[in-house]
Amino acid sequence: MSPKVLIFTKRVLPRSNTFVAAQGNNLPSYQPVYIGLRTDSSGSDLIAGKATCVQSTVEPLPWLSRLLLDGCQRLTPKWQQALAEQQANLIHAHFGKGGYYCAPIAKKLDIPLLTTFHGSDITQKDKFSYNSKHRDIVFSQSAKILAVSQFIKNRLIQRGCPQDKIIQHYVGIDNQFFAPATEKSAHPTILFVGRLIEQKGCQYLLQAMREINKKLPDAELIIAGYGTYQEKLQAQAAELNNVTFVGAQNREQVKQLMANAWVTCLPSIVMARGNEEGMPTVCVESQAVGTPVVAFATGGVSEGVVNEKTGLLSEQKNVAQLTDNLLAVLQSSALRHQLSQAGIAHVDEHFNIRRQCQKLEQIYRTL
Numbered sequence: 001m002s003p004k005v006l007i008f009t010k011r012v013l014p015r016s017n018t019f020v021a022a023q024g025n026n027l028p029s030y031q032p033v034y035i036g037l038r039t040d041s042s043g044s045d046l047i048a049g050k051a052t053c054v055q056s057t058v059e060p061l062p063w064l065s066r067l068l069l070d071g072c073q074r075l076t077p078k079w080q081q082a083l084a085e086q087q088a089n090l091i092h093a094h095f096g097k098g099g100y101y102c103a104p105i106a107k108k109l110d111i112p113l114l115t116t117f118h119g120s121d122i123t124q125k126d127k128f129s130y131n132s133k134h135r136d137i138v139f140s141q142s143a144k145i146l147a148v149s150q151f152i153k154n155r156l157i158q159r160g161c162p163q164d165k166i167i168q169h170y171v172g173i174d175n176q177f178f179a180p181a182t183e184k185s186a187h188p189t190i191l192f193v194g195r196l197i198e199q200k201g202c203q204y205l206l207q208a209m210r211e212i213n214k215k216l217p218d219a220e221l222i223i224a225g226y227g228t229y230q231e232k233l234q235a236q237a238a239e240l241n242n243v244t245f246v247g248a249q250n251r252e253q254v255k256q257l258m259a260n261a262w263v264t265c266l267p268s269i270v271m272a273r274g275n276e277e278g279m280p281t282v283c284v285e286s287q288a289v290g291t292p293v294v295a296f297a298t299g300g301v302s303e304g305v306v307n308e309k310t311g312l313l314s315e316q317k318n319v320a321q322l323t324d325n326l327l328a329v330l331q332s333s334a335l336r337h338q339l340s341q342a343g344i345a346h347v348d349e350h351f352n353i354r355r356q357c358q359k360l361e362q363i364y365r366t367l
Contacts, residue, residue, distance in 0.1 A: 035052065119146055207319045292329055
C-alpha cells in the first residue's frame with residue numbers, strides 16, 4: 001500500500017492555493033489526504049477525486065473544535081479518530097499557522113510534522129502578525145521546516161528558526177500544463193494576475209499604464225483577480241484606455257491569458273507590517289508558457305525571475321523604471337523572444353513540479 005501524507009491548509013481548498021494542490025497531486029508515490037478546518041469549494045476542482053478529512057464535516061460542534069484547537073491546542077476525539085483512520089505516515093502543514101494547528105495532530109497520531117512557510121507567515125514583523133507567539137511552537141515541534149525560497153529561509157533564520165531544521169525547497173509548477181505557447185494577442189498586451197490588494201501593487205502598474213497609453217495607444221492591460229482593493233483600482237483605471245478587469249479566473253483561464261499576453265507584470269511591494277512575496281507562482285507560470293515577466297524585485301521574485309535574462313526587475317514603487325521595462329519588452333520582439341526562451345529553460349531547471357516532488361518525497365522519507 002502506498003504511504004500517505006496528510007496535507008493541511010486551514011480551508012480545503014481555496015482557489016488561491018493552487019500550489020498546494022499542484023504539489024500534493026504530483027507526488028510520485030505518496031497518496032495525499034487534504035485536511036483542514038473548513039471546506040472551501042472555490043478550489044474543489046483542484047483536488048477532485050482526492051481524499052479529504054475536514055474538521056467541520058466530522059465534528060458536531062465545529063466552532064467549539066476550532067476554538068479548542070486554536071486556543072488550547074486540543075484535538076477533539078471525533079476528528080482525531082477520522083484522521084487516525086487515514087493511517088498516514090506524516091503530516092505536511094502549509095503556512096506557519098498551519099504548523100501550529102498541526103502540532104497536536106502530529107503528537108496524537110505519533111507521526112512527524114513538516115511545515116512549509118510561504119511568505120507573510122514569516123515576513124510580518126510586528127508582534128501581532130500571523131500569531132508570531134506561535135512560531136516557537138512550530139519551530140520546536142516540526143521535524144523539518146521548508147522555505148519556499150532562499151529569501152524565506154533567510155527570514156526564518158532571522159526569526160529564530162534553528163538552521164539545521166530548515167530546508168529550502170521550491171514548490172514548482174506543472175510546466176507540462178503551463179507549456180510554451182506561440183499564439184499571442186494581436187495587440188501589445190500586459191497581464192496582471194493576483195489578488196487585488198495593496199501588497200500586489202496593481203496601483204503602480206496602472207500609474208505606468210498612463211505613460212504606456214501615450215507611447216503605445218493600442219496597448220492593453222488585462223487585470224485578473226479579486227480583492228478588497230478592486231474598487232480603488234477600478235476608479236484609478238477609469239481615466240485610462242484599454243484596461244479590462246476580468247475577475248477571478250480558473251487555472252485554464254489563467255493559462256490562456258498568459259499564453260495570449262506579451263508580458264506579465266508583478267509589481268508587488270513590501271508592506272509596513274512586513275508582508276512580502278515568498279515565491280510568487282504567477283511569475284514562474286508565465287515564464288513556463290514563454291511570456292516574459294516585468295516585476296518589482298521584492299521578496300523571492302528575483303529567484304523566480306533572473307533580471308535581464310528571463311525578465312526585467314526594478315526596485316519597488318519605481319514607476320518610471322517599471323514603465324520603461326514594460327515598454328522595452330512590448331516594443332522589441334527580439335527582446336521578448338530572448339527572455340521567453342531563457343524563461344522556459346529557467347523554469348524547467350528549477351521549478352519543474354515533478355522533479356521538485358521527487359525531492360520532496362526524499363525529504364518525507366528522511367522523517
